[in-house]
Amino acid sequence: xxxxxxxxxxxxxxxxxxxxxxxxxxxxxxxxxxxxxxxxxxxxxxxxxxxxxxxxxxxxx
Numbered sequence: 001x002x003x004x005x006x007x008x009x010x011x012x013x014x015x016x017x018x019x020x021x022x023x024x025x026x027x028x029x030x031x032x033x034x035x036x037x038x039x040x041x042x043x044x045x046x047x048x049x050x051x052x053x054x055x056x057x058x059x060x061x
Contacts, residue, residue, distance in 0.1 A: 002027055003034035005043035 003026045007018045037043040
């Protein structure tokens with residue numbers, strides 16, 4: 001798993017510069033880092049993927 005955030009301001013992380021609107025994917029071990037970026041207003045969290053409903057099969061009769 002990993003944590004993805006969308007950068008809201010120009011941001012330098014680990015030697016790379018990200019521009020506003022770019023997505024940053026951090027390893028799961030750095031989820032705390034993604035949460036701090038969101039808390040300081042530097043990034044926003046990726047929306048959760050919707051869960052697909054199980055498909056029902058028509059009864060055969």
